Amino acid sequence: MTIEQATVAETAAITGAAELGGAVRWRGRATVAKYWADDDLRRATPYEVLEGDNLLLTAGATLLLNRLCGIAxxxxxxxNARVCVGDGTAAAAAGQTDLQGTNKFRKLVDAAPTVSGNQAFFWATFDTSEANFDWEEAGLANAAAGATLVNRFVQSFGTKTSSLQWTLTITVTAS
Structure with missing residues (x-):
């Protein structure tokens, strides 16, 4: 089978991105900026920044296409947008509908998502009392519970503790 013959889900599984009709390519990127939370000076600059790529999930592709076509x-x-983290390490698969770990946390975005050119940006800040566990997966969802998980990243971002504040940014690029 060629990329041109593959469905959105098959293409995503083959390439890690989704191509719709060979014309549109989806790329997702998760960036975690880690900050110390104990004083203002150390909070000003991240002590580490990690990035990971995603898999567009079938349910996420369906949601995006439905919204594009004006369907509910x-x-x-x-x-509604939630940046999600969890401790699941199972490989990403197009048919997944939620994060796979035992510990999961969905955080409402800090502000309205922004669009610039062909990119959309979603970000949330996880304070010292939130999501204190191993961050092994991330994603973007459209509600706190019972939501559509659009994409899933499987990446070891590290262990967040109560002395840390982390910001997770999900960048979606269509090209």
Whole structure:
């Protein structure tokens, strides 16, 4: 089978990105910026920044196409978009509908997502009391519970503790 003959889910599984009709390519990137939370000076600059690539999930592709066509679906806006983290290490698979770990945390985005050119940016800050566990997976969802998980990243970002504040940014590029 060639890329041109593959479905969105098959293409995503083959390439780690989704190509729709050979014209649109989806790319997702998760960036975790880690900050110390104990004083203002150390909070000003991240002590580490990690990045990972994603898999567009079938349910996420369906949501995006439905929204594009004006069909019902919850928007990824400032009242619904959630940046998600978990401790699951199972390989990403197109048919997954949620994070795979035991520990999961969905955080409402800090502000309205922004679009610049062909990229959309979603970000959330996880304070010292939030998501204190091994961050092994991340994603973008459209509600706190019962949501559509759009994409899933499997990447060891490290262990967040109560002395740390981390910001997770998910960048989606269509080209």
């Amino acid at each position: 679906g919850t928007a990824l806006d400032e009242t």
